[in-house]
Amino acid sequence: xxxxxxxxxxxxxxxxxxxxxxxxxxxxxxxxxxxxxxxxxxxxxxxxxxxxxxxxxxxxxxxxxxxxxxxxxxxxxxxxxxxxxxxxxxxxxxxxxxxxxxxxxxxxxxxxxxxxxxxxxxxxxxxxxxxxxxxxxxxxxxxxxxxxxxxxxxxxxxxxxxxxxxxxxxxxxxxxxxxxxxxxxxxxxxxxxxxxxxxxxxxxxxxxxxxxxxxxxxxxxxxxxxxxxxxxxxxxxxxxxxxxxxxxxxxxxxxxxxxxxxxxxxxxxxxxxxxxxxxxxxxxxxxxxxxxxxxxxxxxxxxxxxxxxxxxxxxxxxxxxxxxxxxxxxx
Amino acid sequence: xxxxxxxxxxxxxxxxxxxxxxxxxxxxxxxxxxxxxxxxxxxxxxxxxxxxxxxxxxxxxxxxxxxxxxxxxxxxxxxxxxxxxxxxxxxxxxxxxxxxxxxxxxxxxxxxxxxxxxxxxxxxxxxxxxxxxxxxxxxxxxxxxxxxxxxxxxxxxxxxxxxxxxxxxxxxxxxxxxxxxxxxxxxxxxxxxxxxxxxxxxxxxxxxxxxxxxxxxxxxxxxxxxxxxxxxxxxxxxxxxxxxxxxxxxxxxxxxxxxxxxxxxxxxxxxxxxxxxxxxxxxxxxxxxxxxxxxxxxxxxxxxxxxxxxxxxxxxxxxxxxxxxxxxxxxxxxxxxxxxxxxxxxxxxxxxxxxxxxxxxxxxxxxxxxxxxxxxxxxxxxxxxxxxxxxxxxxxxxxxxxxxxxxxxxxxxxxxxx
Numbered sequence: 001x002x003x004x005x006x007x008x009x010x011x012x013x014x015x016x017x018x019x020x021x022x023x024x025x026x027x028x029x030x031x032x033x034x035x036x037x038x039x040x041x042x043x044x045x046x047x048x049x050x051x052x053x054x055x056x057x058x059x060x061x062x063x064x065x066x067x068x069x070x071x072x073x074x075x076x077x078x079x080x081x082x083x084x085x086x087x088x089x090x091x092x093x094x095x096x097x098x099x100x101x102x103x104x105x106x107x108x109x110x111x112x113x114x115x116x117x118x119x120x121x122x123x124x125x126x127x128x129x130x131x132x133x134x135x136x137x138x139x140x141x142x143x144x145x146x147x148x149x150x151x152x153x154x155x156x157x158x159x160x161x162x163x164x165x166x167x168x169x170x171x172x173x174x175x176x177x178x179x180x181x182x183x184x185x186x187x188x189x190x191x192x193x194x195x196x197x198x199x200x201x202x203x204x205x206x207x208x209x210x211x212x213x214x215x216x217x218x219x220x221x222x223x224x225x226x227x228x229x230x231x232x233x234x235x236x237x238x239x240x241x242x243x244x245x246x247x248x249x250x251x252x253x254x255x256x257x258x259x260x261x262x263x264x265x266x267x268x269x270x271x272x273x274x275x276x277x278x279x280x281x282x283x284x285x286x287x288x289x290x291x292x293x294x295x296x297x298x299x300x301x302x303x304x305x306x307x308x309x310x311x312x313x314x315x316x317x318x319x320x321x322x323x324x325x326x327x328x329x330x331x
Numbered sequence: 332x333x334x335x336x337x338x339x340x341x342x343x344x345x346x347x348x349x350x351x352x353x354x355x356x357x358x359x360x361x362x363x364x365x366x367x368x369x370x371x372x373x374x375x376x377x378x379x380x381x382x383x384x385x386x387x388x389x390x391x392x393x394x395x396x397x398x399x400x401x402x403x404x405x406x407x408x409x410x411x412x413x414x415x416x417x418x419x420x421x422x423x424x425x426x427x428x429x430x431x432x433x434x435x436x437x438x439x440x441x442x443x444x445x446x447x448x449x450x451x452x453x454x455x456x457x458x459x460x461x462x463x464x465x466x467x468x469x470x471x472x473x474x475x476x477x478x479x480x481x482x483x484x485x486x487x488x489x490x491x492x493x494x495x496x497x498x499x500x501x502x503x504x505x506x507x508x509x510x511x512x513x514x515x516x517x518x519x520x521x522x523x524x525x526x527x528x529x530x531x532x533x534x535x536x537x538x539x540x541x542x543x544x545x546x547x548x549x550x551x552x553x554x555x556x557x558x559x560x561x562x563x564x565x566x567x568x569x570x571x572x573x574x575x576x577x578x579x580x581x582x583x584x585x586x587x588x589x590x591x592x593x594x595x596x597x598x599x600x601x602x603x604x605x606x607x608x609x610x611x612x613x614x615x616x617x618x619x620x621x622x623x624x625x626x627x628x629x630x631x632x633x634x635x636x637x638x639x640x641x642x643x644x645x646x647x648x649x650x651x652x653x654x655x656x657x658x659x660x661x662x663x664x665x666x667x668x669x670x671x672x673x674x675x676x677x678x679x680x681x682x683x684x685x686x687x688x689x690x691x692x693x694x695x696x697x698x699x700x701x702x703x704x705x706x707x708x709x710x711x712x713x714x715x716x717x718x719x720x721x722x723x724x725x726x727x728x729x730x731x732x733x734x735x736x737x738x739x740x741x742x743x744x745x746x747x748x749x
Contacts, residue, residue: 015657019555022551023555026548026551026552027552027567027570029548030573030574030625030628033586033588033625034574034577034581034585036585036588036589036595037581040588048588049588049591049593049594049598050588050598119373120373122370122372123372123373123374126365126367126368126369126371127366129365129366129369130363132366132367138370138374140734140738141374142373142374144381145381147682147730147734148385148686148727148730149703149726150686150688150703151686151688151706151707151723151726152385152388152686152706152727153381153384155388155720155723156384156386156723157380157384159384159388159391159716160380160384160387163387200380201380203380204376204380204381207373207376207377211373261576265580267579267689271707272710282579282580285580285584286580286693289583289693290693293587297584298584301578301580301581304577304578304580305577305581308577309576312569312572312576
């Protein structure tokens with residue numbers, strides 16, 4: 001595929017262009033559906049179909065539960081009166097469902113990826129230190145949360161949480177931890193119907209990503225650097241933080257980003273484990289799609305696409321920086 | 332192992348006088364312990380919050396404690412019955428006692444529901460008899476049969492005799508569409524009553540369809556990317572990875588926008604006059620396969636790409652110089668070299684699609700229900716947690732077999748991301 005040679009026959013030329021057109025169609029298949037949803041978020045009518053009647057920010061106002069400026073309200077009212085739009089011009093709901101769900105999503109995704117990164121990095125260091133009996137089994141168990149169907153994990157955790165929760169609450173009550181957490185968070189700590197249960201569950205899902213990416217970084221890691229550091233008198237902990245960690249950082253960050261997006265995008269565990277007030281953004285979208293397709297979903301989707309592109313760009317920049325540092329690519 | 336014997340004097344000794352061999356062994360052991368010490372916290376975490384819950388799911392799938400817990404006396408008494416004719420008076424007396432207690436503790440409803448799963452009619456039998464239980468007098472055999480004729484049918488007692496232990500496999504039999512005869516023999520449910528096997532088979536068929544679709548679309552673009560200059564192929568990889576990073580719900584919603592009756596595809600086709608009526612593209616198999624292929628395509632393309640990048644292009648040139656035409660060269664030289672990538676990508680796509688839930692739930696119709704949705708229905712609609720668990724264990728078994736094959740063929744330590 002290094003360009004078409006000048007002596008190419010008719011058949012070869014047809015094949016060459018035909019193949020490229022076919023591939024272009026596949027790339028359109030990959031990307032176009034994502035682009036299709038974006039304009040719908042600016043539809044002035046509450047429909048989820050094309051053609052778009054007029055441009056409006058109203059679904060974003062709905063999403064952020066903001067009261068628009070006076071000018072926007074006046075515009076909406078004018079549109080409403082002229083019959084261009086048919087319902088409430090400034091939909092301000094008392095319960096802040098969308099923003100609340102974004103809030104929950106961020107808390108859960110950030111906390112669970114921190115847990116997954118910490119435990120996953122340390123474990124990857126252990127895994128890279130050579131063979132020990134049962135290593136492949138341990139590895140398989142650490143990777144399995146990625147493979148096991150989420151519904152199974154969700155149902156299992158549901159049973160597990162509801163069986164340990166009474167005991168756990170009792171324990172916290174007796175030991176007095178409960179009063180401390182009540183003081184700190186203003187609520188009881190347990191694992192059912194609680195963000196903490198969700199954070200733990202999402203952390204197990206993020207673990208395989210961190211283990212895989214950090215292990216991959218450690219493959220090219222020069223262990224002589226650690227030995228050098230230790231021989232120069234640095235402690236184990238100091239060596240880890242000033243020698244090992246900066247070098248495996250790209251692996252940790254990209255694993256962390258994978259863990260973050262996995263948690264941020266996850267619905268099934270939330271469906272089974274979270275209380276109604278602990279809805280996350282994907283959960284809110286899921287019920288939105290099931291109940292009524294309002295363009296607010298398209299607004300949420302647009303924001304998620306922007307987030308995904310931001311995360312991807314940072315990962316790509318990280319990869320390039322890493323390659324430059326290792327001198328693997330000219331630039 | 333006949334190593335030449337080395338006498339202790341000539342053995343190499345470290346500074347502190349320990350033979351080098353032992354010293355190395357010690358260091359080695361220390362290293363192993365340290366390695367395990369580093370893995371241990373995560374291992375414990377995954378064990379506690381991932382493996383235990385799944386074990387718990389397995390326990391729920393065989394849990395039958397409700398029957399011996401509530402029908403305390405009957406399950407013991409019925410042990411003495413030989414299974415022929417009707418049980419002796421002692422069993423009836425025990426049942427009468429259990430009914431009185433079950434009524435008093437308000438627990439009879441639970442066991443009634445449990446046994447009704449085995450044989451319909453049991454719920455009505457237990458609940459109506461419990462209501463009359465206070466007025467039952469010895470001899471209990473006649474009294475119970477008078478209260479409800481069904482106590483005179485051996486079939487109901489045979490069920491109790493079979494299900495009197497705290498463990499049962501009847502949920503697994505039900506999930507595999509198997510029935511148990513009175514004499515304990517197992518039979519297949521007739522075609523019109525078997526639902527679960529059909530759904531498991533359908534799950535595998537949909538997964539296979541998605542895997543094939545991913546292969547057909549992933550192979551050409553992986554080939555293109557592997558043979559383009561690095562700068563262009565890096566750009567295309569970003570295009571392949573983009574859907575991977577975008578929320579599953581966004582992508583599923585996008586397919587709803589495209590495929591629905593007033594969707595973009597139907598509107599366009601109607602506009603250019605190809606069709607008069609909208610084509611049914613959503614709430615059926617087409618929608619499910621298309622949307623799932625879109626979501627899982629990166630998992631196929633990336634392993635294929637990394638394998639194809641390693642194929643030496645001169646091999647194809649060698650094939651043509653030896654007189655193979657392009658088709659022959661492709662099938663006899665190139666394709667066999669990509670088998671590892673096809674295996675890795677195909678298995679990964681297949682494993683992931685077997686457990687799919689969100690996409691079939693949102694774009695599929697009632698004819699496309701997959702195994703994961705079945706678990707949700709049993710869990711949240713039928714409220715039969717044991718049955719949900721049994722289906723879960725079967726689905727887990729299928730996934731684990733596939734994962735073991737993947738581990739054999741590809742190796743989990745070679746799994747890469749991005």
